[in-house]
Each structure stands twice: as structure tokens, then as C-alpha cells.
């Protein structure tokens with residue numbers, strides 16, 4: 829979100845006009861560096877959120893709350909990455925950029941709740957063993 833905010837405020841949103849990769853491919857390059865970081869962090873975030881959701885659903889100690897927040901975060905992160913493509917495709921359509929910000933905030937909230945529920949589950953397991 830921090831990198832996205834910088835891209836938006838610095839007017840760098842269209843420095844990389846293609847999706848999912850910039851014209852030079854997977855490797856970073858001076859010209860598209862900030863966009864490259866935003867997309868690499870987004871892809872990494874996406875993989876970590878999906879892995880968290882799978883772990884929450886197969887973990888027997890996990891309750892309904894963490895299953896819901898992690899699954900919702902997964903839906904949001906996939907939507908957000910797809911929306912990123914549309915933001916580029918429509919040359920930064922104002923409504924889409926605003927929705928991109930809104931989904932980013934919701935995604936942050938769901939990720940934070942998932943972390944809090946995970947700590948609660950961890951604490952319960954430790955207390956039950958003590």
C-alpha cells in the first residue's frame with residue numbers, strides 16, 4: 829500500500845504500460861523499477877495470503893473466524909491484482925484507482941484480523957499444553 833501510494837502521488841502509474849510484466853520482462857530495470865517493486869510485492873503478498881488460507885482451512889485448531897478472514901483476504905488479493913491490470917489497461921481510470929485503494933484497505937484489515945486470530949490460536953495451544 830505504501831509503494832502504491834508513492835506511485836500514485838509521484839505520478840508514476842503508467843511508467844510500465846504492460847501487464848503482468850513490464851516490457852523488459854521479469855528482471856528489474858531503472859525505467860520500471862517502482863512498478864516492478866509494486867508488482868513483485870503484490871505477487872509475493874498474494875502467494876503468502878493464499879498459503880495462509882490453505883493452512884487455516886486444513887488446521888484443525890483453526891476456528892470459523894480465521895477461516896473466514898483468510899478466505900476473504902484471498903478473494904480480495906486476487907481481485908486486487910486483477911484490478912491492477914485494469915487500472916493499467918484503462919490508463920488509471922479514477923474510479924478504478926479509487927476502488928484499488930478501497931480494496932487495499934479492506935485487504936489490510938482482513939490480513940491484520942487473520943494475524944490476530946492466528947496469535948490467539950497459538951496462545952490457546954500453548955496454554956492447553958502448560
Ligand code: HEM
Nearest residue numbers: 829832833835836841870873908909912913920925929932
Ligand atoms: C496486493 C496487491 C496490491 C495492493 C495492496 C495495492 C495497493 C495499492 C495502493 C494502496 C495504491 C495507491 C492508490 C491511491 O493512492 O489512490 C496503488 C496504486 C497503484 N497500483 Fe496497486 N496494489 C496491488 C497490486 C497491484 C498490481 C498487481 C498492479 C498492476 C500490475 C497495480 C497497479 C497499481 C498502479 C498502476 C497504481 C497507481 C495508480 C495511480 O497512478 O493513480 N497494483 N496500489
